[in-house]
Amino acid sequence: MSIYYYLSAFLFCLGLLGTIFKKDLISILLCLELMLGGVALLFILFSKATGFLDSQLLVIFMMIISACEVAIGLSLIIALYRKKQTIYTDDIKIITE
Amino acid sequence: MAIDILLTLLTVVFSLMVVFSKKTVVAAFSLLMTLLVIAMIYFQLGTVFLSAVQVLVNAGAIAILFVFVMMLINLEQFQNNREKSKWKLIVSTLTMLVLLGVFALVINNNIEALSVVNLTDNSMKTLFAKLFDVYYLPFEMATVLLLASIVASIVITSHDKAEKLEEK
Amino acid sequence: MLEAAIEILLKTVVILALPLGALPLIIHVERRGAAFMQKRLGPNRVGPFGLLQPLADVAKFMFKEEVHPTHVKPFFYTAAPVVALVVALLPLACIPVAGPIEAFGRTIFPEVFRSDMGIFFAFAVSALGSYGILLAGWASNNKYSMLGALRACAQMVSYELSLSTSVVAMIFVYGTNDIHQMISSQTGYWFGVIPQWGFFYQPVAAMLFLVGIFAESNRLPFDLAEGESEIVAGYHLEYSSMKFALFFMAEYIHMIALSALFIIMFFGGYSLLPGFDLIAGNNPALIVVLQVASLVIKVALMIWFFVWVRWTLPRFRYDQLMNLGWERLLPLGIANLIVTVLFVYFRNR
Numbered sequence: 129m130s131i132y133y134y135l136s137a138f139l140f141c142l143g144l145l146g147t148i149f150k151k152d153l154i155s156i157l158l159c160l161e162l163m164l165g166g167v168a169l170l171f172i173l174f175s176k177a178t179g180f181l182d183s184q185l186l187v188i189f190m191m192i193i194s195a196c197e198v199a200i201g202l203s204l205i206i207a208l209y210r211k212k213q214t215i216y217t218d219d220i221k222i223i224t225e
Numbered sequence: 226m227a228i229d230i231l232l233t234l235l236t237v238v239f240s241l242m243v244v245f246s247k248k249t250v251v252a253a254f255s256l257l258m259t260l261l262v263i264a265m266i267y268f269q270l271g272t273v274f275l276s277a278v279q280v281l282v283n284a285g286a287i288a289i290l291f292v293f294v295m296m297l298i299n300l301e302q303f304q305n306n307r308e309k310s311k312w313k314l315i316v317s318t319l320t321m322l323v324l325l326g327v328f329a330l331v332i333n334n335n336i337e338a339l340s341v342v343n344l345t346d347n348s349m350k351t352l353f354a355k356l357f358d359v360y361y362l363p364f365e366m367a368t369v370l371l372l373a374s375i376v377a378s379i380v381i382t383s384h385d386k387a388e389k390l391e392e393k
Numbered sequence: 394m395l396e397a398a399i400e401i402l403l404k405t406v407v408i409l410a411l412p413l414g415a416l417p418l419i420i421h422v423e424r425r426g427a428a429f430m431q432k433r434l435g436p437n438r439v440g441p442f443g444l445l446q447p448l449a450d451v452a453k454f455m456f457k458e459e460v461h462p463t464h465v466k467p468f469f470y471t472a473a474p475v476v477a478l479v480v481a482l483l484p485l486a487c488i489p490v491a492g493p494i495e496a497f498g499r500t501i502f503p504e505v506f507r508s509d510m511g512i513f514f515a516f517a518v519s520a521l522g523s524y525g526i527l528l529a530g531w532a533s534n535n536k537y538s539m540l541g542a543l544r545a546c547a548q549m550v551s552y553e554l555s556l557s558t559s560v561v562a563m564i565f566v567y568g569t570n571d572i573h574q575m576i577s578s579q580t581g582y583w584f585g586v587i588p589q590w591g592f593f594y595q596p597v598a599a600m601l602f603l604v605g606i607f608a609e610s611n612r613l614p615f616d617l618a619e620g621e622s623e624i625v626a627g628y629h630l631e632y633s634s635m636k637f638a639l640f641f642m643a644e645y646i647h648m649i650a651l652s653a654l655f656i657i658m659f660f661g662g663y664s665l666l667p668g669f670d671l672i673a674g675n676n677p678a679l680i681v682v683l684q685v686a687s688l689v690i691k692v693a694l695m696i697w698f699f700v701w702v703r704w705t706l707p708r709f710r711y712d713q714l715m716n717l718g719w720e721r722l723l724p725l726g727i728a729n730l731i732v733t734v735l736f737v738y739f740r741n742r
Contacts, residue, residue, distance in 0.1 A: 137328035179343030285520030
């Protein structure tokens, strides 16, 4: 069971790495999901070790929040694509038009 | 124990594919596989309800959204025409390795305290008794948040309204 | 350990063999039913009443040349039919074919995966059903396939919502997630004749669920994913021979699994049909046989209903489909859920 602690740390770091060096917005959102997955796994492991159910409930809240994040993030990406025809972070240099 | 190692290896392989695959659609399907394997890990840890929720919400809804959006905006026209900065990748990988090392040290020092099993009552009934007792208000807030995000994503993506606003 | 492994293996074989073995018969019924409704004869040349026609079809599928288009994405193109079939088979693991059996000194549950939240698991894995279609549409690298896959995916995700509201309403009514408890609370009779099926408690939820399973399994009033007059054949346009057969099987197995879930929640699952309990008496072995027979008869009637609807209703237009899902069924489902919750609350006070 203890191997999963290292796995969750690995998932978090890998997701962070992806969010830093990826160039298109969808990949960045994917890597954010990966980070959230690692943290959720850690919460479940804590619940297993401490016996508190609170951290399992926190995982449910995390799922709700990640659903909101993905919905709004993807719709922002679609709106951006309609306006600028690109989803790359390099092309989006100007905040106002 | 063998199954733990197998699941860990699968997660590692699929999550590496999420970050390092060239095609974004492949990355999205790898993310789906990662989420499914994580659901298996939840099952293996005995938290059956959360594993079902993981399959239903994360794998069944969120990953589908990703694939759907990728197909809508036809990503392939962008692929492989971007120069990549090698230094950025190398430096960020090194940083992440250091961070991972710190995490591993912390886990390693507390491994005995962390690998005990104290979870006894794990049924859906006790879980939800706690959710609707202690976490009642946060749960209601989360539902409002979901509603707000539905409305927000409709408003952001609605085509006609934006065009009408621009005409005015 | 060995005993448990053999038990699981046997259960898996039985639960896979039942729908896969019934598949040729179902396809035959579908074709003969279609012919019956259109005043034709249907396939009647191979064997008595054309019963061997499905076997001939299988032989044809196997020996046909496999056309592998060059413009597809090879790995995903090959993986898609397998994913579709496997995902369609998964919910069957949670469906019990009979009540708990007392044998060899212990209780045997006749489902592969025993859990106290079986219904939840069945819906969680059937939510993955759109991936096979999505993969096929994307990997085929063809505009019609892509359109079909996007349509199918949007449709499945939209109708899953109204379907889930009806499932949640039923979980409230029974007060449990356990399939066996759900079925055992439907075994009684009103006035000695009318069985206490969930359908009579929740007709609105039953209707929502029925519409939902038509949409989820891409069957005819909602088969926009294929829509041959608009987008040629949709997601399986590029597939031929055995690969196409796998999609075909996946569709029918999805249909069987969802009908079985419908029957579990609204028509008493494996509980005996009216009249069967008189035959069964107190013989436990006979009861098990009759329970399996009851489930099979109910599922067969559902399949016939699918065929019936297929040749009765025309295909929906896409905007009509979305309007029906989001503007009619979802508010109806939520209203039904609220009424149910209030009713259960005041009943339990």
